[in-house]
Amino acid sequence: MDIQVFGRLTEVFGADKITVDPVNDTDSLLKKLRQDYPAIGETGFIIAVDKKQVRENVQLSPGMMIVLMPPFSGG
Amino acid sequence: MSEKKIKNIFVQGPVAPAFIAESIASHKSKTGIGGHSIFLGQIRADKINEQTVHAIEYTAYEEMALERMQEIREEIFSKYTLTCMHVHHSLGKIEAGDICLFVFTSAPHRKAAMEACEEVVERIKAELPIWGKELFGDATHQWKENI
Numbered sequence: 001m002d003i004q005v006f007g008r009l010t011e012v013f014g015a016d017k018i019t020v021d022p023v024n025d026t027d028s029l030l031k032k033l034r035q036d037y038p039a040i041g042e043t044g045f046i047i048a049v050d051k052k053q054v055r056e057n058v059q060l061s062p063g064m065m066i067v068l069m070p071p072f073s074g075g
Numbered sequence: 076m077s078e079k080k081i082k083n084i085f086v087q088g089p090v091a092p093a094f095i096a097e098s099i100a101s102h103k104s105k106t107g108i109g110g111h112s113i114f115l116g117q118i119r120a121d122k123i124n125e126q127t128v129h130a131i132e133y134t135a136y137e138e139m140a141l142e143r144m145q146e147i148r149e150e151i152f153s154k155y156t157l158t159c160m161h162v163h164h165s166l167g168k169i170e171a172g173d174i175c176l177f178v179f180t181s182a183p184h185r186k187a188a189m190e191a192c193e194e195v196v197e198r199i200k201a202e203l204p205i206w207g208k209e210l211f212g213d214a215t216h217q218w219k220e221n222i
């Protein structure tokens with residue numbers, strides 16, 4: 001599954017898009033990201049699925065738009 | 076979600092002072108307005124560890140930001156008696172001293188315009204997926220954090 005990343009995460013991952021093996025839900029995705037990308041370290045971020053911020057575990061299915069967002073700093 | 080057309084708030088580069096003047100002038104025909112409130116965000120040349128911020132480069136998750144802004148707009152209009160509201164946020168590299176955010180609220184009476192303007196600015200900073208990268212003179216950078 002493709003995941004888009006923004007802000008400082010583009011430096012952590014070295015790209016603005018990454019591909020990971022499919023997982024069933026956002027909790028599994030978080031676990032997998034922390035395993036596969038130890039460089040995430042303490043970098044805080046939230047997940048958005050189909051443009052909505054994830055507040056609890058969400059089931060993922062093919063075609064969903066998954067985005068990792070560090071803390072906002074607009075304005 | 077309302078079916079209203081989603082307004083774009085993003086502009087490439089700084090918000091030009093002439094554009095702000097034109098925006099004010101364009102309200103002359105709306106004679107029900109009794110007060111405007113305007114907030115202008117300007118890039119500050121912050122000094123951080125002996126380094127000076129020369130510019131901020133903004134990126135955004137635009138689709139989500141515009142949807143969220145539309146929701147904020149609807150909430151603001153239901154909370155305050157406003158005539159109109161305009162929001163413009165820069166993307167790309169904005170030099171220190173330039174304007175990067177323009178929020179403009181107009182209402183029959185001043186308090187609604189002022190309170191709505193303040194709430195919109197705070198919510199833009201807290202709720203819109205926009206990121207600023209602070210660029211220093213020696214080509215290094217750090218990611219801005221809203222406080």
